[in-house]
Amino acid sequence: MNERVLMKGNEALAEAAICAGCRHFFGYPITPQTEVAAYMAKRMPKIGGTYLQAESEIAAINMVLGASSAGVRAMTSSSSPGISLKSEGISYIAGSDLPALIVNVQRGGPGLGGIQPSQSDYWQATKATGHGDFHMLVFAPSTVQEMVDLVFDAFDLGDKYRMPAMLFLDGMLGQMMEPVILPDPSSRPVIEKPWAANGHQGKRPHNIIKSLYLEPQELERTIIERFKRYDHIKATEQRAEEYLTDDADIIIVAYGASSRIARSAVNTARSMGIKAGLIRPITLWPFPVDIINKNVENTKAFLSVEMSMGQMVDDVRLVVNGRRPVSFFGRTGGIIPTPDEVLEQIKAINGGM
Amino acid sequence: MAKIIINESVCKGCEICVNTCPQKIIALASDRINSKGYHPAQLLDENKCTGCCSCAMMCPDVAITVER
């Protein structure tokens, strides 16, 4: 067992990536994720890895595509405006069936927006990161330890399913210092990559990594095959934490930083005699449909709490499907909601029941 | 003693070889078309071919093999 160390979120995730075998990091400076790049710039040369500061986020994600094509674990990190630039490359990575880790330490948008924590890229991450029919795995940790663990999972599952994975954070988690234990990489599965374009050495036919299929029938077939994989992932990889949901009348759905605030509000509500609970999605894609679904009949109302104008709430409503009221509370633009604000929402819902 | 072998099925009749051949002994076969719909190039006089490879070096479809 590795020892417990106190680490800042952004640095812990970088060290976790190195532990997970990643030796290729391609980045471009942007607030508030620069510490990930700075940590990699310091560590990679010492361990024979590559830290490369690209000329743009577009170049960085395509360098990830190139390194991933070679069969190695590769990653990039950025923040919201930079992820928009990477969305082209993410679409190509998905269309080429390549794994890659993309970290988004979200800030307020649209446009240049601001540099304070935000969760307003939910739609982009889960529904529309680039053009075309595809998904990527989206992981939303809420503690530094979980951030570390999910870096491993993102690499492992990305390799297993040959698809991009996003670690979906915000500036608050990135800056937080908490004790962490780095996982033991030797306990993880080794995933062979016979598809890699790393030189055939005269021993196999040439490998081609591409996303182009000019015959519509072939493109459709390729996408349908990919979506069968997505169906399998939806059936097996949904993750969420349930907190005090067994007897809850009101269930908050919140992920990442806002789930920490929601948890405080749930605790205070409980101390006041209100039966509140929390479902904290850990995978945003696949969305934890099953865990929310099994709670619908036993509760009276849902409240989605986000640092946005309300994005995940759409997915909650799709699951609840009119069976219970689903309301939304959020702050946006880089403002973190307070536990008291969330508590007021819980009280209002409770009073109306 | 030399000759060229033209893979007629990939020839597109672009005539670069016709214009390049120093012996002027390549022409398009006006009596036939290949599966792509082109009149393929053909060697007119094997006795005059020097095996210089000029046609093959200029062929954009790598359709020509040269023996010497």
Add this chain to the structure above:
Amino acid sequence: MAIVFSKPHALTDKPFHYCPGCPHGIVHRLVAETIDELGIEGRTVGVAPVGCSVMAYDYFSCDMIEAAHGRAPAVATGLKRALPNNIVFTYQGDGDLAAIGMCETIHAATRGENITVIFINNAIYGMTGGQMAPTSLPGQVTQTSPYGRDVKTAGYPIRVCELLSTLDGVTFAQRVAVDSVKNVNIAKRAIKKAFTNQVEGKGYSIIEVVSTCPTNWGMSPMEAFQWMRDNMLPYYPLGVYKDKSEGEN
């Protein structure tokens, strides 16, 4: 009799989809011959562009990657950093390399990535049907410069070899043509040198091939070669623009 000229092993048997007389096929063959002669097919990975040669991945026998438009130098960078002992080349047209991918091109060059870049400059976007390219000549009529490229509004063509040769990271830059047996021989030597530099760890090499587009220029292949000689070569003179492979210069 012995076979003295045949298709190189590094080309697959798939017939090229290019238009009749398109010099892409000549350049593909020169690259493939080089791969054969250096004995590197098993460890070479090529990066195809977006443009007419988008399907180059079907034609080379080595491993291949199809990059997004303009991103081949970034893809090649990631690939080469992951596989420093492999041989990595990009094959790009003028729109791909000198318009949408100029940023990636310049930065891969200035980093001195140990890769080989084959750049086809035919002054037009071929795949999309003949639009103005960054290298279209002043006055050149294209689908999107129907009155001729007006430098007052569309600016001037970019001379890629001249531009890149100012960068310290560039080891070798040569502009060639494939319009004659003599020029094909020169082009072959240049391409071989560009790959040899990489094998020897000497850094970034680019070969610009001034080429033609008979279809979109609206000419026969031979007329296109003549138009290229009359119009393109004065603007894009052939020759070695930079060579520090034999030491600094």
